[in-house]
Amino acid sequence: MAPLKYLQAYPEALQQQVHQLIAQDRLGAHLAARYPDRHAVQSDKALYAYTSALKQQYLKNAPTIDKVLYDSKLDVVQRALGLHTAISRVQGSKLKAKKEIRVAALFKAVAPEFLQMIVVHELAHLKELDHNKAFYQLCTYMLPDYHQREFDLRVYLTWRELTSTQVSGNQRGYCDATETTAAAVPAQRHRVGPG
Numbered sequence: 001m002a003p004l005k006y007l008q009a010y011p012e013a014l015q016q017q018v019h020q021l022i023a024q025d026r027l028g029a030h031l032a033a034r035y036p037d038r039h040a041v042q043s044d045k046a047l048y049a050y051t052s053a054l055k056q057q058y059l060k061n062a063p064t065i066d067k068v069l070y071d072s073k074l075d076v077v078q079r080a081l082g083l084h085t086a087i088s089r090v091q092g093s094k095l096k097a098k099k100e101i102r103v104a105a106l107f108k109a110v111a112p113e114f115l116q117m118i119v120v121h122e123l124a125h126l127k128e129l130d131h132n133k134a135f136y137q138l139c140t141y142m143l144p145d146y147h148q149r150e151f152d153l154r155v156y157l158t159w160r161e162l163t164s165t166q167v168s169g170n171q172r173g174y175c176d177a178t179e180t181t182a183a184a185v186p187a188q189r190h191r192v193g194p195g
């Protein structure tokens with residue numbers, strides 16, 4: 001059985017369930033039933049407003065975000081969990097760190113639950129650079145269901161890749177969360193089935 005690259009960090013039994021849905025050609029229907037909606041945040045301006053509102057609600061003291069945008073160059077799904085950068089620029093004699101959140105353009109056409117999860121993930125990086133325990137605590141503070149959402153998003157990305165022939169070789173510095181969650185996440189918190 002081919003490994004599911006987005007789900008490698010999760011327990012074998014969960015991966016088996018996803019394999020089974022794929023084998024039965026039921027994964028697409030499963031996802032559609034669970035996440036039927038599409039969000040309306042379709043421009044960079046709207047994404048900035050959406051992100052700022054979440055930040056204002058939960059992370060007022062985090063550094064100010066200068067820019068938020070959908071990045072079509074991030075439309076490669078290997079590491080699609082977004083890109084967070086602190087660009088240091090010399091402006092005259094002053095060194096200014098610019099906080100930027102880039103969200104892969106593929107997230108324009110997903111369920112609102114997935115957009116929220118990805119923005120929460122990137123906002124947490126304003127305070128914690130690494131995918132450590134403090135990072136995930138921030139994520140679950142903003143979104144109590146964070147771990148289930150990330151798992152479901154990874155299932156979605158798996159399905160998206162299975163049903164897409166598009167291949168891209170872009171290898172810029174993505175936020176690579178592919179190897180992260182297993183240690184931090186109790187297995188029983190993830191459900192593959194409905195409910």
Ligand SMILES: [Zn+2]
Pocket residue numbers: 081121125131175176177
């Ligand atoms: Zn990350």
